[in-house]
Amino acid sequence: MILEAVLAGNLQQVRMLVDRSDLEVRDGQGRTALLLATRADNVEIARLLIEAGADVNARDAIKDTPYLYAGAEGRDEILKMILATGRANLKDTNRYGGTALIPAADKGHPSTVRLLIAAGVEIDHVNNLGWTALMEAVILGDGGPVHQEIVGILVDARARQIPDRDGITPLEHARRLGFGEIAERMVSGPR
Incomplete structure (x- = not known):
């Protein structure tokens, strides 16, 4: 079989x-x-x-x-x-209501994030937790070079600062977590 x-x-x-x-x-x-x-x-x-x-x-x-x-x-x-x-x-969602882009961002796959954005996956899709790919890259990432790169890719693709259900933006989360490089990249905007 x-x-x-x-x-x-x-x-x-x-x-x-x-x-x-x-x-x-x-x-x-x-x-x-x-x-x-x-x-x-x-x-x-x-x-x-x-x-x-x-x-x-x-x-x-x-x-x-x-x-x-x-x-x-x-x-x-x-x-x-x-x-x-x-x-x-490209609009399919997983059991958490997220597109493929969201877990690609949080699990640290920058090349995959690029592929999915180029394919046309909605960059600001909000999953069942109320989080976007940008939010997950910040909250579930480690703030290191890989997640810094992913945040940069998302910012360059014009991901919006959509707040979570508590009204906290990805930028505010990055600052709270001490992810200075990520916060700085979000503030600097698309390149």
Whole structure:
């Protein structure tokens, strides 16, 4: 079965099965072969499945899709292939109500943030917590060079200072957390 071949990372077996298998068959957690390949960061198997027409927006039991997972986890090679199909639903949200951009920003994937912004993902989308990508990069980031870079990317893309549910802006959070470089970058504005 194709799911087992993907889990085993057996490219040859997947290649033999891809034309005669249901690419949307699910495991017990609702994951498709493409989502399993994406989770494993198996670029070659993902490529084969994407080229065969696997659904890049197929949701599992926790609302992940290959597109959302690739974005959230910085699986850039797979994300590029998914975006190249033109089939990714850029407005899709995860179980927290966030687009792929939000976890990419908070988990520290600057190249992924750039890819998603270039693809047209809404930069100021607000998730179920009331946070944007900029807010999460500040609150869930460590204030270090990677999150400084991400904040810079978001600021350059004109991310707005949308306050959280308590009325506190990302800039105010950065100052409160002692993230001086991040606060300074937000104040300086787009470059």
